[in-house]
Amino acid sequence: MHMYTVLYFGLATAGLHYFALVLAEKYQRWQALRVFAKHHKTKPARRENPWDVLGIYKVVAMARLVIKGTSLDGAIDLFQRLGRTYSSKILTQPVLFTCDPRNMRHVLITAFTDFDSSRGIRDHLFRPITPHGIFALDGNEWKTARRLYRDHFSRTRDIVDLDLQERCFRNLEALIPSDNTPFDLQPLFLRLMLDLTTAFAMGVCVDSLRPDQSVEKKRFVDALIHVKKTMARDGFLGPVHVFLSKKEFHASCSTVQHFVEDIIRQKLAVSRPKDKSDSQEDVATAVESCFLDKLMEGSGDVIELRDGVLTLLIAGIDSVASLLSTATFLLSRHQAAQDKLRASILDKVGYELPSFNDLRGLAYLRYVFNETMRVYPPVPFNARTANQDTYLPVGGGPDGEDSVLVEKGARIVFSSWGSHRDLDNFGRDAHEFIPERWENLQADTLAGFIPFNLGPRACPGQNFALMEASYVVVRLLQTFSRIEKGDDKPWKENLGLNLSNKNGTVIKVVRYPDHSGVVKANGHPVIEKVV
Numbered sequence: 001m002h003m004y005t006v007l008y009f010g011l012a013t014a015g016l017h018y019f020a021l022v023l024a025e026k027y028q029r030w031q032a033l034r035v036f037a038k039h040h041k042t043k044p045a046r047r048e049n050p051w052d053v054l055g056i057y058k059v060v061a062m063a064r065l066v067i068k069g070t071s072l073d074g075a076i077d078l079f080q081r082l083g084r085t086y087s088s089k090i091l092t093q094p095v096l097f098t099c100d101p102r103n104m105r106h107v108l109i110t111a112f113t114d115f116d117s118s119r120g121i122r123d124h125l126f127r128p129i130t131p132h133g134i135f136a137l138d139g140n141e142w143k144t145a146r147r148l149y150r151d152h153f154s155r156t157r158d159i160v161d162l163d164l165q166e167r168c169f170r171n172l173e174a175l176i177p178s179d180n181t182p183f184d185l186q187p188l189f190l191r192l193m194l195d196l197t198t199a200f201a202m203g204v205c206v207d208s209l210r211p212d213q214s215v216e217k218k219r220f221v222d223a224l225i226h227v228k229k230t231m232a233r234d235g236f237l238g239p240v241h242v243f244l245s246k247k248e249f250h251a252s253c254s255t256v257q258h259f260v261e262d263i264i265r266q267k268l269a270v271s272r273p274k275d276k277s278d279s280q281e282d283v284a285t286a287v288e289s290c291f292l293d294k295l296m297e298g299s300g301d302v303i304e305l306r307d308g309v310l311t312l313l314i315a316g317i318d319s320v321a322s323l324l325s326t327a328t329f330l331l332s333r334h335q336a337a338q339d340k341l342r343a344s345i346l347d348k349v350g351y352e353l354p355s356f357n358d359l360r361g362l363a364y365l366r367y368v369f370n371e372t373m374r375v376y377p378p379v380p381f382n383a384r385t386a387n388q389d390t391y392l393p394v395g396g397g398p399d400g401e402d403s404v405l406v407e408k409g410a411r412i413v414f415s416s417w418g419s420h421r422d423l424d425n426f427g428r429d430a431h432e433f434i435p436e437r438w439e440n441l442q443a444d445t446l447a448g449f450i451p452f453n454l455g456p457r458a459c460p461g462q463n464f465a466l467m468e469a470s471y472v473v474v475r476l477l478q479t480f481s482r483i484e485k486g487d488d489k490p491w492k493e494n495l496g497l498n499l500s501n502k503n504g505t506v507i508k509v510v511r512y513p514d515h516s517g518v519v520k521a522n523g524h525p526v527i528e529k530v531v
């Protein structure tokens with residue numbers, strides 16, 4: 001036989017062999033899925049645009065909504081049209097969208113180990129800034145990291161620093177116009193949370209509310225803000241983000257990392273961390289004990305410690321700023337709720353500085369926070385990837401009551417924005433801000449209310465966050481006799497790492513008539529000035 005004939009014959013046989021192997025593998029996979037589907041009695045979920053087989057139209061439609069600033073309302077329209085659970089495709093990737101509390105509880109609690117939070121979803125976003133941080137981890141690595149947060153955040157009373165809160169509040173208050181002119185409180189809340197969280201996380205406050213902020217700290221803050229903005233942008237762009245320049249992003253990551261590493265090295269150089277605050281130049285803003293000190297009890301690795309600190313700077317700043325900005329926006333536009341909240345604060349706390357127990361006992365304030373996060377959740381949606389073949393308990397079949405097959409690698413996008421505004425969960429007035437509804441609801445056990453998520457991966461900082469925010473709102477309402485809206489612009493979606501209002505929190509404030517830098521009102525005691 002001719003040499004080429006032998007070669008072609010050999011190649012053709014190898015090709016056929018390979019083709020047969022692929023076919024056999026596909027058949028086996030199909031069989032296994034069929035058995036799995038039969039066992040769990042799954043039925044297909046309703047499919048969005050079945051003709052969009054590559055999921056290109058879906059990407060274009062989502063991009064359009066994001067640009068218009070209506071993607072969250074667009075998501076609700078789809079849930080109303082297709083049901084609380086439906087399937088779709090995004091650039092060939094199968095995705096199940098759900099706002100059904102039964103499915104959300106299943107993914108977050110019951111079948112927690114069937115789903116990954118980071119792999120393929122957000123690890124590529126977090127890796128450049130916190131490669132070893134908890135947000136980039138799954139499985140056993142995540143479990144180990146999580147233990148530390150659980151230990152540190154389990155006793156909120158021990159970690160909330162009320163003196164620090166007061167110092168930072170005073171700095172915020174100094175920037176509020178006292179002549180009743182409208183101003184935007186949203187960027188000030190962001191700066192407040194930058195100051196509180198940096199002091200809490202690494203023992204050094206970045207002074208972003210102070211006029212004498214150092215150039216180095218300002219550079220750090222600008223870089224941190226840029227990093228988070230880029231992460232949020234790339235998260236929404238998906239695979240398209242690889243085509244954009246990352247030069248500034250990487251430079252900002254390195255500025256942020258070096259700043260934190262320097263602080264860690266200084267701390268490590270001092271044998272007893274607590275003695276350090278005396279020898280530091282930041283005496284005015286340093287705190288006694290911080291999260292970094294806790295981390296240093298278990299590790300001396302600068303990179304590991306840096307990622308632990310940066311995780312809090314990513315998780316704990318914009319989220320609480322979002323809660324505070326939205327709560328104040330809503331209170332300034334719902335005068336009756338504001339009056340009721342102020343009355344409850346003055347009744348329980350008076351004009352004294354609030355103690356931890358005071359803050360914990362303010363029931364109506366908790367209703368206001370619950371209702372704020374129900375209507376405008378700081379994390380309005382989230383995603384998981386199936387790490388094995390699994391299922392959702394509901395969403396399949398014509399009435400959506402059958403279970404749904406979830407193939408390994410498929411993505412679940414679950415929407416608190418959708419479940420929090422579901423009329424079946426919260427009644428016909430689900431879209432309105434009514435704190436009183438919480439008199440008869442139990443936030444911890446209420447299916448479908450998931451501002452902090454549920455289960456093993458729920459926010460470890462939730463109680464701490466609520467205490468930080470409570471302190472600020474109490475002090476605001478003790479200081480100002482009235483907080484009014486400063487414009488008529490409506491709330492408008494702004495999707496970053498956390499949800500915020502594109503139109504800001506524009507308000508006007510009325511101080512108590514005899515206010516003089518300390519809280520003071522007719523017939524009420526005066527708060528001691530905190531230095």
Ligand code: HEM
Pocket residue numbers: 117134135146149311312315316317319320323378379382383451452453456457458459460461462464465
């Ligand atoms: C109102 C404020 C906050 C909200 C609404 C919020 C919400 C959330 C949510 C929904 C998650 C889960 C993310 C996911 O599973 O994909 C989360 C995780 C996390 N949060 Fe918060 N958070 C807030 C404040 C804070 C604060 C103040 C801290 C710490 C200072 C913090 C630390 C964390 C950490 C470390 C995680 C990762 C947990 C893990 O992956 O196991 N959060 N948060």
